[in-house]
Amino acid sequence: MGIIDRANLDRIFTGFKGAYAKGFDGAKSVYPTVAMTVPSTTSEEIYGWLGQLPRMREWIGDRVIKNLSAHGFTIKNRKFESTVSVPRERIEDDHYGIFAPAFEELGKAAAEHPDELIFDLLAKGFTSECYDGQYFFDTDHPVGSSGGDFPVTSVANTDGGAGEPWFLLDCSRAIRPLIYQERIPYKLTALDDDTDEKVFFRDEYIYGTRARSNAGFGLWQLAWGSRQTLDAAHYEVGRNAMQKFKGDEGRLLGVRPTHLVVGPDNEKKAFDLINAATLENGASNAWKGTVEVIVTPWVHAA
Structure with a gap:
């Protein structure tokens, strides 16, 4: 390249952003399935309406107005970053193309970070x-x-x-068992001006992604958590209990599990239980196809 000017740096950054976008768009994140994404406008959000799952009732007399401020539950935003550096001489010598995979991984990590927040929190739900x-x-x-x-x-x-x-979740509603709160989405930025301190003193260009967000619990009534052996008997206990959950007014909430979330150690048990036509004892598998299985590395024993 020889001369490094603003036009060349902008062109290089465009290439890095393309690699970042490729990794971000190609990531197989699943948090939108189990968590409702809530936009945030301040440093924290108060979820006063949690605890209310409205049900229809016969209208006799005046309306019964449900108080949506009965609970005060706050999720504070956290700040996250991931940063890489590219030596200036690599750009001078036209060797910057070798960094494209690193930027692709940076994009993939950003897209999957909400998964890490959500499922790590789910695993910590017992404490x-x-x-x-x-x-x-x-x-x-x-x-x-x-x-x-x-x-x-x-x-x-x-x-x-x-x-x-392992966890049974009802993800069929607008309200989900978990909350992904987003204040500032993931964005790739560059520190590549010759007058920037890092460039001047360390002779390297800095690129990084930044976000402000957090994960929180939604409605416990939409989730069942177990550390028992994942088998037909314990699966039945969880399904049965969830479908009997009632609201504060004593009426059934209509909860129906839609997803089974497991970590790597329970992956085979989960797929055997949900996909197999017969159980280990040879009996017909009544639970075949009753939920979708989600396997994530961030679900593990605390």
């Missing part, structure tokens, strides 16, 4: 609180209303255990 002050997966979620027709009782969305975790 992390949600909107009602209980662990997301707990045996003591309070359901009901004090002084109402449906007294408060404790409801479980886990059957415990000590093994590799």
Whole structure:
């Protein structure tokens, strides 16, 4: 290349952005399936409406207005970055093309980062609180209303255990079991001016991606977490319990599991349970095709 000027640097950055976009667009992220994406406009968002899944009722007398500010649950945005450097002499000598795979990986990592946030949080649900002050997966979620027709009782969305975790989720609704909160989307920027400090002192151009976002828990009623052995018996327990979940007014919520989320250690068990025509004992598999399986490396025992 010889002379490095603004036009050449812009052209090189365009190439790097193309490689970044290729990696970003080609990534197989699955977080939109299990999490609702919520745009954020401040450093944090308060989800006062969590805990309410409206159901229709017969209109007798006045309307019953549901309070959507019964719970105060806040998700604070976090800042994330990933940065790479390209030595100036590589560009001077026209060797910058060898860095294209690195920028493609940078794009892939950015696209998959929400998966990491969402599924890592899901795996921590046995020890992390949600909107009602209980662990997301707990045996003591309070359901009901004090002084109402449906007294408060404790409801479980886990059957415990000590093994590799697996999760049943209802992802059929506008509200999801998890929340991906996005303040600033992932963007690739360059520090490639000769007057920039890094360029002047270290003789290298800096490129990086930045985002502000976070993950949080949505409705525990749409999720079942287990660390029991993933088999037909425990799968049935989870499905049965979820379909019996009720709201604070005592009416069924109509929850139906749509996805089974597992880590690598439960992958074979999950596909055998959901895809096989028969079980290990030779009996017909009643659970064949009842949910879709999601396998992610970020689901593992904490």
